[in-house]
Amino acid sequence: MTRTTTWDGASARRLGRQFLDRPAEAGTPPAEVVGAMLGAHAQVLSAAEVSVGVRADGVTRADVRAALWEDRSLVKTFGPRGTVHLLPAAELPLWCAALTAIPAGPSPFPPDVRVTEEQARQIVAAIGDALDGVCLTVDELGEEVVARTGPWAGDRVMEAFQDRWPRWRQVVHRAGQSGALCFGPNRGRKVTYTRPPSFDPLPGSTALRELVRRYLHAYGPATPQHFAKWLAAPAGWAAGLFGELAEAGEIEEVDFEGAGAWVAADDTEFPDGPVRGVRLLPYFDAYAIAAQPRASLFPGDAHRRALAGGQAGNYPVVLVDGVVAGVWHQRRQGRRTTVTVELIGRRLTGRQERELGEQAERVGEVLEAKAELVVGQVTVGPHA
Numbered sequence: 001m002t003r004t005t006t007w008d009g010a011s012a013r014r015l016g017r018q019f020l021d022r023p024a025e026a027g028t029p030p031a032e033v034v035g036a037m038l039g040a041h042a043q044v045l046s047a048a049e050v051s052v053g054v055r056a057d058g059v060t061r062a063d064v065r066a067a068l069w070e071d072r073s074l075v076k077t078f079g080p081r082g083t084v085h086l087l088p089a090a091e092l093p094l095w096c097a098a099l100t101a102i103p104a105g106p107s108p109f110p111p112d113v114r115v116t117e118e119q120a121r122q123i124v125a126a127i128g129d130a131l132d133g134v135c136l137t138v139d140e141l142g143e144e145v146v147a148r149t150g151p152w153a154g155d156r157v158m159e160a161f162q163d164r165w166p167r168w169r170q171v172v173h174r175a176g177q178s179g180a181l182c183f184g185p186n187r188g189r190k191v192t193y194t195r196p197p198s199f200d201p202l203p204g205s206t207a208l209r210e211l212v213r214r215y216l217h218a219y220g221p222a223t224p225q226h227f228a229k230w231l232a233a234p235a236g237w238a239a240g241l242f243g244e245l246a247e248a249g250e251i252e253e254v255d256f257e258g259a260g261a262w263v264a265a266d267d268t269e270f271p272d273g274p275v276r277g278v279r280l281l282p283y284f285d286a287y288a289i290a291a292q293p294r295a296s297l298f299p300g301d302a303h304r305r306a307l308a309g310g311q312a313g314n315y316p317v318v319l320v321d322g323v324v325a326g327v328w329h330q331r332r333q334g335r336r337t338t339v340t341v342e343l344i345g346r347r348l349t350g351r352q353e354r355e356l357g358e359q360a361e362r363v364g365e366v367l368e369a370k371a372e373l374v375v376g377q378v379t380v381g382p383h384a
Contacts, residue, residue, distance in 0.1 A: 004255040007296045009270035010221060011322035014291060016271070017218055019055035020279055020319075026057040030064050031073040031088040038218055039085040039095075041284035041313070042076055046367065048086050050282040053366030054359070060366050069185050075196050076183040078176030081232040083284075084183075092179055093199050098211040099177040101204030102233045109170060113157045120171045122149045127172075128180030131195035135184035141193055142166055212245060213264045219290045221254050221261030226292040257296070275322040278348070278355040280339070280363055283383060284313035288324070298324045301345045314382035318343070320352060329378045330363060330371075337369040342378040 015021045018036050033055045034040050042048035049061040064086075067074040072089055079085030079095065087095055107114040115123065123145060130136065130144035145168045146154040156164040175181040179201065184194035201207070215227055228238035242262060245251045251262045281288055289312050291297050298306055302324040308314035318326030318341055326343040339360040348356060357373055364371025 003268040008274035012271040037286040047282040078173040082173040097201035097207035135192040221256040308382040
């Protein structure tokens with residue numbers, strides 16, 4: 001008999017497994033929280049710090065930075081979708097094997113700009129060699145790459161921010177996903193790269209099966225299309241992968257709001273009641289990106305206000321009882337930060353207003369600032 005679940009049941013389970021129904025207890029390592037999220041988006045590091053901090057009692061940005069730069073239990077590198085993420089260092093054998101086993105889509109660059117597959121392999125190998133045991137700025141790394149490959153790698157042919165970048169930079173994300181590169185501490189205002197500790201990656205097929213299982217544990221029920229969107233992978237390839245896992249009995253189908261979706265085998269239990277509570281999630285929070293279907297997470301006017309052209313993450317969002325009910329923005333001045341919350345088509349109960357105030361305070365604590373809550377219009381644009 002096919003198990004049936006609803007949006008409320010799926011939301012309650014997802015939020016519980018990501019420490020969003022109640023935070024992880026004090027002392028929980030940031031890497032454990034990041035692992036439950038399947039990575040914290042970190043293009044803007046402060047957003048990643050808030051993502052982790054709102055999920056764990058007592059964790060501040062200093063704890064996240066210590067995990068990154070001191071005990072190295074976290075690594076800042078290129079993760080799902082080729083975007084910058086925090087990942088647990090202990091999980092690099094899984095992540096690197098899985099990400100490099102995903103078929104690459106067509107190159108977005110013109111023929112005279114793109115690199116061949118052989119050239120890409122040469123660049124990745126050169127990056128790994130150059131970064132072994134050192135931290136280099138992008139310019140320093142570029143000099144090393146060109147010295148190890150040839151002048152063609154340094155040709156400034158990539159249009160970028162009213163400038164031109166050298167050819168080799170188009171595969172930096174592949175170097176990160178393969179384990180040849182990660183971010184190092186900033187040198188002043190300059191980003192640096194280094195090489196993560198050496199590890200033996202898992203076999204690609206083993207890593208992909210494990211990644212699907214973990215994705216479904218965190219965000220299921222989900223379809224192959226949802227998985228493909230989360231990874232920016234080919235939809236047909238994801239459908240084939242799910243078919244293989246279903247045939248092997250590793251995943252099973254459930255009825256999710258009247259449509260078929262998948263969970264890990266024998267992981268078909270869902271809470272009976274809906275989730276309750278107010279949460280503030282920052283830019284590109286993992287939950288806002290991965291929880292599907294997006295029309296249910298961003299209902300009604302939230303779909304227009306809190307998404308940018310249908311893309312999640314460009315606005316920090318207010319979750320009320322498991323759905324997006326507002327957007328927010330924080331502006332810091334010295335040791336104070338103003339948290340402005342714009343609600344979308346609803347009024348909060350007294351309990352929800354208290355929780356919203358507590359969430360604003362928590363954001364301030366994570367950022368090591370005193371927070372002031374203002375309920376009103378958010379006037380900044382997406383990703384401001």
